[in-house]
Amino acid sequence: MNRLWLHRMIWSYVPLYFIFFTFLFIVFVHTMEEQLRLSAKDSSAVFARQMLQSVDITLKSVEYRIIRELLHNGRLADFMLEKGPADVYARYEIAMQLRELKKELAVIDSFYLLRFSDGLAFNGNVLARSSGETMAVGFAAATASGAEGSRWTDVRPFREYPFQQERMVTSLVYPVPDSRQPKGLLIVNVSAAALREQASGLFDGKGTFVRLYDRSGAPVFAQGDAEAVAEGRALAAISSDYTGWKLESGFHGRAPLRSTSGHSLLWMTLVIVIGALGAFSVVYVTRQHYKPIERLIGRIHVLDSQRFRAAGNTGRSGPDEFAFIASAIESLAARSTTSEKRVVEADIWRRKQLIRELLAGAAPPDKLAALTGTQGSCAAAFIVEIDRPRQTFGQYSARDQSLFRYIIGSVAGELAGQSGRELWEEWLSPTRLSAVLFGHCSDRGDRGDPEAGAIGEALVRWVSDYLSFTVTVGIGDTVRSLDQVALSYRQAEEALRYKAALGHGRTIRYRKEDAEGKAEPDTRSQAIRRIAEAYRSGGDEWIWELEQFFERMRSGRLDRETIGERTKALLTEIDLRTSGFCDPYYAQWAGEVLPEARRAAERFETIDDLRAELTAILKRYLERLERLRGLRGHHETMKEIRSCIEREYANPDLSLDYLSSRFPIGAKYLSQLFKEEFGENFHDFLTSVRIRHARVWLADETLSIQDVGEKVGYPNGATFRRVFRRVVGISPQDYRKKGFHPNGQTDKGGGRT
Structure with a gap:
């Protein structure tokens, strides 16, 4: 016998083992990469914080020197307060002091003095009336100071003279002499290119990048190799509390992971060794677990060797071990089940x-x-x-x-x-x-x-x-x-x-x-006559007589056939008494009420069911008689109500309550009179009138489905579509597409609704 299931067990475990082992290895590598990524992110955050701090220190030093100059240099305030003839020497000293400040702080690109009284702007070389550019800078600085708490503006293009090329600067704006009653502004422009050059000395830029943005999201500068700046993904983003600018830094590609390549060979060798040991252990454990099955097969083979040979075992080409066991068990179970089933x-x-x-x-x-x-x-x-x-x-x-x-x-x-x-x-x-x-x-x-x-x-x-x-x-x-x-x-x-x-x-x-059977006094015919006479008179006495009639049949333990025969005899007597009614009244009795009552006498289950159903039928007829007797007084009124419905069908508020407010009839009684007068209830008649007019309006394709619904009293388009489909059988859209005429014909196929 072939050890087919031994091989199957081994080959079923081994793939699972390798899948699980590979999964763990991938998880390990992924964990290492994630750890390296987190380390790179942390280092990038530290670097970004240092870089942003360097920019803030540079700008703060500029602002500090400006504040110091404003506090100690009275000539700036004198310039703003100057009203008489111009003091040329004072202006010269101001220009020299500002040039010295520019030499001291290399990041300063240029500066302005703007006087509010006459709009005079002075840059150390030229005196001119203030342009829209200078005023815009002042306005932007004031807005930034009020909104963000910083006097530095966002990066903007700037040129000092018309013949110069534009360059990106950020401006520091200070009032002179103070912020409570300023007479002018001191505007200092710092070059964005100078800030970029200062930042370039803090890192080598190989595989890394930094990007600095102002408050509006415009780039101040980007530093690093071109590929890193264009494609790099930011690992850290830091915002400045001083300027409100944001600096991003990160790596390009897989630069943080390059350091791990040196250990690849060692890890692969370790994986192969562990995998080989695991596969050997799987095969060994499987063979140990298979030994009890092997012993069982041997015992079955000894006890049923003839059957085993009949199963087709010829050396190693015979059936597998579980097929042999299943064949023996199935045969025994089939014989036992068949025998038990036949006996049962x-x-x-x-x-x-x-x-x-x-x-x-x-x-x-x-x-x-x-x-x-x-x-x-x-x-x-x-x-x-x-x-x-x-x-x-x-x-x-x-x-x-x-x-x-x-x-x-x-x-x-x-x-x-x-x-x-x-x-x-x-x-x-x-x-x-x-x-x-x-x-x-x-x-x-x-x-x-x-x-x-x-x-x-x-x-x-x-x-x-x-x-x-x-x-x-x-x-x-x-x-x-x-x-x-x-x-x-x-x-x-x-x-x-x-x-x-x-x-x-x-x-x-x-x-x-x-x-x-029991002897019964001959009082049955008298009771039937009393019930019929009381019913003919229209009072309530007949209800009590009918209850007594059924109670006597119950106490007599009559069978179903006898109860039905006596009930039919009662209905015959009532028919004889009501035959004297006028034609409209008796026609309803003979055509509707009497057949329904006889059917109830034939299909009842218990005497209580028959009593309840027959009483309800007879009561309904008497109530209908009362309404018929009072109907003639409302005939002309009902005709007026019908005409009103046909005229005002487009009114969404048209209802029984609306009509009862127009005519001296209650809503509930009006509904009953309408059904009895015209043969259909109020809602069905109103719906038919509205849908009839809707068919005419649908022929006008300039009107939308919503417009047609509103014209016939359905302001809700969904309600109009649902009612139209229920009455006509198709939706308003399909009705219009198929070209139906109001009379039911169509131009597209010759069919009728």
Whole structure:
């Protein structure tokens, strides 16, 4: 036998091992790279902070010198306050002092003195009236100082003379002599290029970059090799509390990881060694686990060598080990299952056949003798019938109905088993469970079996508590011989005939006096005449008489057929009395009410159902008579209401309440009168009028669907589409696309709606 499953186990574990091992290695490498990235990010943040601090120190030194100059150089304030003839020497000294300051601070590009009184601007060389450029700088500086707390402006292009090229500068603006009542401004421009040159000395720029932005996001400068500046991803971004500028720094490409390449060979060697040791351990452990299977195969082979050869084992080309074990087990299980199934099916079939023979009285004597010896000589038949099967049981699917039938049969059998009796049951119809309760006869002479009644009542309670419908149980007499079970079964059927009078959800025992009948005084015809006469007069007395009529039938334990016949006799008497009505009134009785009442007398389940339905039918007819008698007084009013609807159909507020406010009729009564006068209710008539006009408007393609809905009283477009589809069968869009005319014809295919 081939060790196929040994090889399969090994090759199923090895790939998983290598996948897991590779995953761990990738995680390790990724962790190293992530650690290096975090280290690079931290170092980049430190570098960016130092670089930004260097820029801030440079700008702060400029601002410090300007403040110092403003505090100690009174000539600047004198220049701003100058009103008489110009002091040329004073201006010369100012120019020389500012040039010395520019020489001292190499980052300063230029400076201005701007006097507010006459708009004079002085740059140390030229006196001129202030231009829009200088004023814009002053305004930007004031705005920046108020919004950000810094007197430095954002980077801007600047040229001192028209013939010069523009260069990027940032400006420091200070009021002179003070910020409370300034007479002018001192504007100092610092070169962005000078700041870039100062920053270039802090790093080599190989694979790294820095980018500095002002408050508006405009670049102040970018430092590093061109590829790093263009493609580098920022690892750190620091904002200055002093200027509000932001500096970004980072690396280009995989520069932080280049230092790890030296250890690659060592790591790969270690991975290969660990992988080889792991693969060896997988093979070794798998072979150790396979040894019990090998011993089991050997024992099966010794015990069933003939079967093993039949399976096709010819040396190493034979079946694998698990196929051999599965074949032996499946064969044994198949033989056992087939035998058990045949025994169970045969027993079920014999039991069902015997139940049918017992209930029909056609059981062979030998079977009766054998059954008497095992189950006893006494038996009682009973029938479990589902109440209102169409209204309750019929709402479930066929699969659910089968499940309910199984549940009811199982519960009945369990209840019989709790009392020490055996129950044989069979569903001879979809709604009737026929059963035989076996037991040994007692010495008592009573015909009723108290245990059969207790089982039936317990079953009725259980179904009522746990299922959504009820059952009624009919029980026959206990017979002392099994060949009389058919008689007990007929008695159970007879008992169920009285369910109409006694009601649903109960246990009914067979009574001989019910079958033989009772003598009844001949007062039935008098009661029927009283009910008909009271109904003809239109008062409420007929309701009480009808209640008494049904109560007498209930107390008499009449079967369903008798109750139905007496009810039809009552309807015939009422028909005779109402035939004297005028034609419109009697036509409704004969054409609608009487057929409906007769159908109720034929299809009822219990006497309570019949009483409730018949009372409701007769009440509705009397109420209709009352309305018909008062209808003629409102005929002209109803015609006016209909005309109003046809005129004002486009009014969204048109409703029964609206009409009741226009006409002296209540909304509810108006709805009733409208239906009786015109044969359809108010809402259906209003909808038909609106949709009829909507078809005409849809022919005008200049109107949108929303516009058409508003023209016919539907301001909500979704409501108009839903109502139109419900009435016409298609949407307004499709109606317009197909070219339907208001009369139902179409230009695109010749069809009709």
